[in-house]
Amino acid sequence: MTFTARSSRSRTRHTGAAAVALAAAAALLAGCSSDGTDDGDDPLAGEKAEAGTVVVGSNNFAESTLLADLYGEALRAKGVKVTYKHNIGSRETTYGLMKNGSVTVLPEYNGSLLAYLDAKAEQKSADAVDEAVKAKLDKSLTLLDSSPAENKDSVSVNAATAKKYELTESSTLADLKDIAPDLVIGGSPEFQTRQQGLKGLESVYGLKFKSFKALDAGGPLTQAALAKNTVQAADIFTTDPAIDKEGFVVLKDPENFFGFANVTPLVREGDLSEKAVAALNAVSAKLDTETLRDLDSQVQTDKKDPLDVAKAWLQSEGLI
C-alpha cells in the first residue's frame, strides 16, 4: 500500500530537518567562537609600529573610523608620518594592541574606557574620569585632553512629543518629571533592569514612565519605534545621525546620570612629539557633540568617505 511509502517519505523529511538543524547549530557555534577569541590569533598582534611612524587605529564602528581620520590628518598636517589601521575590533582587542605598541593613537571615550578598566569606578566629572583612567592605564599609555564631544546614552523624545510638551534642546531630564507618566519609553531589554536605566531614572530624576518597550541599544529598531511614535522617549546615543534626521530632542542630563563618554585620544606615552600632542588637543578642543553628530551624519547617512569628511572639517576649522 501507499502508506509504507508515505511513512518512509516522512522519515526522510525528518532526517533532512535534523541535518539542517545540525548544520545551523554548527554555523552558530562557529560564529560565536570566531567572535570571542580574536585576541589569540590576531594577524595584527605581532606587528610593531615602524620607528618614526604614528599608527592611528580605530575600533570597528563608523564614528571611531571618522575620529581616527580627524586625528590622523591633523598629525599629517604637522609633518608626522601617519598610517591607519581602521576597524580593528572592539576595545578588548584594540587596548591590547595599544599596550604592545602596534597602535600609537586610538580615539577613545573616557567614561567607557574607565568602565572597561574598572567596572566599579564612580564617574563624578569628566576631569575626574580622565584622572581615574590615567591611574588605571597601562604605564606605557596615557590620555590626551578630552573633547567636549560626547557619544553616550541619553533619553531623547521624538519631535511630536517635544512639540506637545514644549521640550527643547535646553530641557533636562528633570523637566520630564510630570510628563513621564504619559510617555512610553523604549530601550534595550537590559535598560529595564540596570541601574543606568529605568531604575536610576526613577531614583535620580523621579521619572516614572507609563510603560517600557524592549527594543535594541539605540539601533535601527529604537530609531524606528521613536520615529513612528510607538514610543515617545527612548535611549538614543547622543551622536546618532537619526537625531538630526528625525528631529529627536536630546534631554540634558545635569546629574550626569549617564556618566561620561567624551572623545579622548588614547596614546602611547612618549611616542608623540610636543607638536603632535598639541595638534591632537587642538582637534579635541574644536569638536563638540553637535559637530560630531553632523560629521557622523555625512558619513553614515550621506555615505561620504570619512577621510574626505575629516579633511573638509579640519580645513574649515583652520586645523590643517
Place this chain on the structure above:
Amino acid sequence: MNVLNFVDAFFSDSAHWHGYDGIPRRLLEHVQYSLLALGLAAAIGLPVGLLTGHTGRGGNVLAFLATAARALPSFGLLVLIAIALGFNLLPVMIPLVVLAVPPILVTTYEAVRSVDPAPVDAARGMGMRESRVLFQVELPVALPLILSGLRSAAIQIVSTATIAAYVSLGGLGRYIVDGLYQRDYEKVVGGATLVAVLALTTLALFWAAGRFAVSPGVRRR
C-alpha cells in the same frame, strides 16, 4: 552552572508566575500569536493545496514558491517589516505565515494528488460532482498527511513566535531575549523550556486530533 538548576530556579521563583511579565500572561500571548499565525497560514495553504492537488495542476509553481518562501529568513523579514510598518502584530504575523504556508501547501497538494485513483474514479462513476469527490473521497483519505503538514507548520510557528519579543511584543520569547540582554540565564533557560513544552504539547494535540478525525480505514498503524 547546571541547566536543570536554572530551570528549577526559574520556575520556583514566585515573581515569574504573576503580573504582566508572568508565565501565564506570556504563555497566553504566545498561544494567541501561534493560533493566529496557524489560522492565517491554513486559510491560505489548505484551499490552494486542495485545489491544486485535486486538479493536479500547478505543482511545479507551488514547489518553486514553497522553496522560495522557505529561503526567506524569518528574523530578517521581521526586523525589516517592523521598521517599515511599525511595531504591532503585523510584522510578526508575516514571517510566521511565510514560514508556515509552505509545509501546509506542499503536503496538502501532495496528499490530495497521491490519493489512490481507483476510489476517485469510482466516485465519479457513481455521479459525484467534483466538490463531493474532493471533500468526501479525497479529503478523508488525504487527511493524515494534511494533518502532518499542519503539525509541522504549527511546531515551527510555536518555536519561531519567540522572535516577536525582538520587536517589543510579548510571548515566551520575552524571557529569552530579555534574559540574554540582562545576563539572566535563568530566564533564558526557563523561557526556552516553556517553548519546548509548548511545542511538545502541540505535537500531542495533533496526535489526538489525528485519532479523532482520521477515519479508521486510512489510519496509519
